[in-house]
Ligand code: DX5
């Protein structure tokens with residue numbers, strides 16, 4: 001069974017308490033928070049202040065996806081806001097190993113996010129040091145985009161790389177996940193499904209989470 005991580009980027013911001021209650025009552029395992037800086041990605045979302053509110057209103061694992069430059073400047077603030085898992089982009093981090101050490105020393109699980117064009121081989125050296133790979137299946141910056149189908153092959157490659165080396169790294173798929181494509185994503189080897197629009201734009205978010213959870 002996959003870990004389900006609804007992305008609050010697609011939530012209704014006039015009714016955040018209700019959205020958090022829905023998450024708490026649902027079969028979701030985690031919730032996914034997308035932080036954007038308008039530099040690394042062409043959009044701005046929210047920062048640690050909002051995450052602190054989410055943390056207070058939810059009882060699931062808080063999975064924070066940083067789409068920002070210089071994440072080292074903010075890692076401690078995200079820890080204090082309540083992040084359990086913090087992912088940084090490989091494309092934004094010339095000193096990635098240092099970023100990972102920092103995240104771990106702050107007591108969070110460390111993830112590396114990779115863009116659709118970045119080859120899996122770029123993860124080769126960092127893989128034993130991390131807890132999660134956030135595999136982008138859309139170009140980061142917006143919810144509601146179409147799944148890029150070549151991601152399936154990348155998930156298969158990464159699954160093989162992790163298993164051959166006996167590692168415990170989780171593969172998270174982020175972007176364009178739907179009820180239609182979720183089973184092929186899980187079959188390719190993904191452990192975690194992030195879903196924004198599929199969950200929050202539905203008339204029955206809890207029902208959708210339940211259906212995603214039932215996929216194997
Ligand atoms: C995109 C974000 C995703 C996004 C997914 O930059 O990283 O987490 O919220 O949304 P959907 O599931 O709608 O593609």
Ligand code: ZN
Nearest residue numbers: 032034065174
């Ligand atoms: Zn994300």
